[in-house]
Amino acid sequence: MSADHGVGEISLRRARWGHGETAFWLIAIAAIFVFSDRYLILTEMAWLGLFALSLDLILGYAGIVSLGHAAFFGVGAYCAGLLAVHGIVKEPVLALVVAGCTAMVLGFATSFLVIRGSELSQLMVTLGIALLLRELANKFSDITGGFDGLQGIVIDPILGLFAFDIFGKVGFIYCLVVLFVLFLLARLIVHSPFGLSLRAIRNNPLRAAAVGIPVNRRLIAIYTLSAFYAGIAGALFTQTTALASLDVFSFERSADLLLVLVIGGAGYLYGGLIGAVVFRVLQDLFSSWTPQYWQFWIGLVLVLIVLIGRERMYRGVMWLPRLAMRRMASPNRSTP
Amino acid sequence: MFIRQKMMIQTAAAGLLLGASALAAQAQDTVKIGLIVPMTGGQASTGKQIDNAVKLYMQQHGDTVAGKKIEVILKDDAAVPDNTKRLAQELIVNDKVNIIAGFGVTPAAFAAAPLATQAKVPEVVMAAGTSVITEKSPYIVRTSFTLGQSSTIIGDWAVKNGIKKVATLTSDYAPGHDALKFFKEHFTAGGGQIVEEVKVPLANPDFAPFLQRMKDAKPDAMFVFVPAGQGGNFMKQYAERGLDKSGIKVIGPGDVMDDDLLNGMGDSALGAVTAHIYSAAHPSQVNKDFVTAYKKAYNQRPGFMAVGGYDGIHLIYEALKKTGGKADGDSLIAAMKGMAWESPRGPISIDPETRDIVQNVYIRKVEKKDGELYNVEFETFKDVKDPGKTKK
Numbered sequence: 254m255s256a257d258h259g260v261g262e263i264s265l266r267r268a269r270w271g272h273g274e275t276a277f278w279l280i281a282i283a284a285i286f287v288f289s290d291r292y293l294i295l296t297e298m299a300w301l302g303l304f305a306l307s308l309d310l311i312l313g314y315a316g317i318v319s320l321g322h323a324a325f326f327g328v329g330a331y332c333a334g335l336l337a338v339h340g341i342v343k344e345p346v347l348a349l350v351v352a353g354c355t356a357m358v359l360g361f362a363t364s365f366l367v368i369r370g371s372e373l374s375q376l377m378v379t380l381g382i383a384l385l386l387r388e389l390a391n392k393f394s395d396i397t398g399g400f401d402g403l404q405g406i407v408i409d410p411i412l413g414l415f416a417f418d419i420f421g422k423v424g425f426i427y428c429l430v431v432l433f434v435l436f437l438l439a440r441l442i443v444h445s446p447f448g449l450s451l452r453a454i455r456n457n458p459l460r461a462a463a464v465g466i467p468v469n470r471r472l473i474a475i476y477t478l479s480a481f482y483a484g485i486a487g488a489l490f491t492q493t494t495a496l497a498s499l500d501v502f503s504f505e506r507s508a509d510l511l512l513v514l515v516i517g518g519a520g521y522l523y524g525g526l527i528g529a530v531v532f533r534v535l536q537d538l539f540s541s542w543t544p545q546y547w548q549f550w551i552g553l554v555l556v557l558i559v560l561i562g563r564e565r566m567y568r569g570v571m572w573l574p575r576l577a578m579r580r581m582a583s584p585n586r587s588t589p
Numbered sequence: 590m591f592i593r594q595k596m597m598i599q600t601a602a603a604g605l606l607l608g609a610s611a612l613a614a615q616a617q618d619t620v621k622i623g624l625i626v627p628m629t630g631g632q633a634s635t636g637k638q639i640d641n642a643v644k645l646y647m648q649q650h651g652d653t654v655a656g657k658k659i660e661v662i663l664k665d666d667a668a669v670p671d672n673t674k675r676l677a678q679e680l681i682v683n684d685k686v687n688i689i690a691g692f693g694v695t696p697a698a699f700a701a702a703p704l705a706t707q708a709k710v711p712e713v714v715m716a717a718g719t720s721v722i723t724e725k726s727p728y729i730v731r732t733s734f735t736l737g738q739s740s741t742i743i744g745d746w747a748v749k750n751g752i753k754k755v756a757t758l759t760s761d762y763a764p765g766h767d768a769l770k771f772f773k774e775h776f777t778a779g780g781g782q783i784v785e786e787v788k789v790p791l792a793n794p795d796f797a798p799f800l801q802r803m804k805d806a807k808p809d810a811m812f813v814f815v816p817a818g819q820g821g822n823f824m825k826q827y828a829e830r831g832l833d834k835s836g837i838k839v840i841g842p843g844d845v846m847d848d849d850l851l852n853g854m855g856d857s858a859l860g861a862v863t864a865h866i867y868s869a870a871h872p873s874q875v876n877k878d879f880v881t882a883y884k885k886a887y888n889q890r891p892g893f894m895a896v897g898g899y900d901g902i903h904l905i906y907e908a909l910k911k912t913g914g915k916a917d918g919d920s921l922i923a924a925m926k927g928m929a930w931e932s933p934r935g936p937i938s939i940d941p942e943t944r945d946i947v948q949n950v951y952i953r954k955v956e957k958k959d960g961e962l963y964n965v966e967f968e969t970f971k972d973v974k975d976p977g978k979t980k981k
Contacts (some may be wrong), residue, residue: 290683293675343965400762400791402670402696418705420682498696500669545628
């Protein structure tokens with residue numbers, strides 16, 4: 254009984270909103286004002302972060318590995334693009350939801366294939382689905398524009414009020430708001446009993462089944478949700494860049510996403526967001542420094558991250574702020 | 590304490606102002622060119638050739654023109670259009686570039702087109718070869734070529750030279766479709782027959798299964814278009830499958846016999862007839878100097894992508910000379926229209942109506958010269974315009 258109490262206590266404490274989290278989102282908002290000449294890359298970070306968050310939901314919380322998450326991203330992207338080109342749903346926010354739901358339907362349909370096998374077969378199946386969709390998009394070039402991409406995407410103002418500008422300010426704020434809302438939703442979900450049951454499944458599916466968790470149904474549910482998130486990320490991508498080409502389905506996109514999550518760490522929601530920021534910053538730094546060989550340096554950094562270990566690096570980075578906090582806190586403590 | 594802080598802030602502010610004004614003064618004296626090309630990934634060879642050629646040109650001609658210092662900012666888009674768009678946008682908004690240039694593949698050129706229009710920045714396309722590109726924005730100028738230019742010529746040539754049955758193998762994307770369309774029109778109009786039509790995926794350079802189908806169809810010749818960079822792989826598999834001994838000749842636009850790979854293809858490439866805009870063996874003094882300088886600097890032979898880059902930067906230099914250093918989009922585009930000069934590939938000009946390139950197309954045959962393989966030109970079609978636009 255007491256052990257039960259302990260688990261509940263711990264999960265409650267984890268669900269509480271921490272100072273670090275407030276700081277994170279304040280920094281994100283501050284970015285609007287501080288980095289006013291880098292909106293485009295910030296926008297990329299925002300949708301990449303959301304995309305990584307969607308992978309984190311299945312990888313970090315349910316233990317489903319995927320090398321084809323770009324499938325849902327791509328469906329969302331093309332959906333948003335087609336809706337805009339043909340004027341079916343003009344309003345971006347509504348189009349966003351429609352695109353997300355389309356990806357969700359695909360996620361639900363394919364989830365039955367994905368949950369069947371072990372990790373290796375999951376990798377193959379997800380990879381296969383993404384490749385399949387890419388080839389379909391290539392084949393039906395009269396609808397998708399084929400290799401050249403969808404032409405003539407014009408995105409209407411958000412809610413009829415805010416038009417996308419060339420500096421990307423509106424686009425970034427839009428992405429950030431969507432990211433924040435969906436992040437809150439994800440946070441609620443992973444700290445709910447449903448989320449806890451997912452972790453149980455990740456740690457030991459057999460035991461989870463034995464205590465009465467409907468393993469397959471839970472996995473289907475989270476996979477479908479994750480597809481929704483990825484679809485939204487894809488739609489954000491299309492709406493902010495007015496582009497949708499075959500690259501949205503590419504293997505590189507799925508693989509990069511895994512890298513993002515490796516950098517940021519899986520299973521605590523912020524991993525994807527931090528990973529996206531770090532990944533884009535590194536990419537931007539290295540590729541403007543050496544346009545030809547930047548991939549070498551990215552690779553090197555990745556190897557180092559894995560070798561040193563994220564925990565140890567985190568401690569290294571946090572050493573100074575913690576010291577300062579302790580210094581500041583100590584006089585208060587000594588007064589009584 | 591307080592005063593000192595205030596003073597510090599004041600000095601800092603003054604310093605910043607000074608710096609800013611210095612920057613602004615500098616900005617007026619420099620013309621910035623954003624060069625966006627694929628330097629990594631499958632199309633990397635295109636980007637490297639263009640980058641090399643631009644650097645070579647600037648070494649030869651100095652980095653000041655009409656009193657302005659030319660600054661090239663190189664960016665890698667890995668041929669992914671959303672990268673291209675972001676980089677172009679950042680270059681225009683943050684770096685305040687006067688010209689964007691490069692563009693290794695058609696989708697990349699498309700992605701940047703609306704930005705060129707919106708910001709009134711000239712977009713100099715140095716590589717991508719789909720016909721419609723220049724129609725996407727009034728600020729696009731092309732110094733490479735269009736697939737239509739070479740494909741129609743080889744179609745006519747094939748009919749005249751007794752080739753009756755042709756099987757086609759083209760990459761499945763816009764330039765490939767262009768090449769096939771234009772070739773087919775001209776070839777069948779002259780009485781030729783297409784016996785087999787195969788489209789190969791762009792991202793899958795395994796030609797073996799497709800080549801087998803080609804062999805079974807027993808045509809007189811096969812029309813091949815693969816993008817620059819894939820030709821070497823194609824010819825290797827062509828020889829492996831024994832097609833070189835089956836009497837099926839390779840014809841096509843010259844991309845498959847790209848100069849920078851040609852020498853590595855081996856003797857199976859001998860006798861291939863292609864129509865193209867540039868050969869490293871082009872017998873002119875301008876070209877000889879260009880090839881010698883390029884080889885000396887980079888230890889390899891320049892291909893047609895390098896020439897596209899070389900002519901692109903030349904066009905920018907000449908346009909600046911003509912405007913007397915005025916670097917706004919409208920004056921530059923106006924200056925570029927109708928510009929004509931002698932390029933390493935031969936005489937070329939910019940069509941004032943379409944802003945597309947007008948150039949000679951040469952029929953060449955792969956032959957051995959001094960132990961090396963070259964595309965030797967033996968027939969010239971003068972001043973070919975892009976057939977995709979002349980029809981309208």
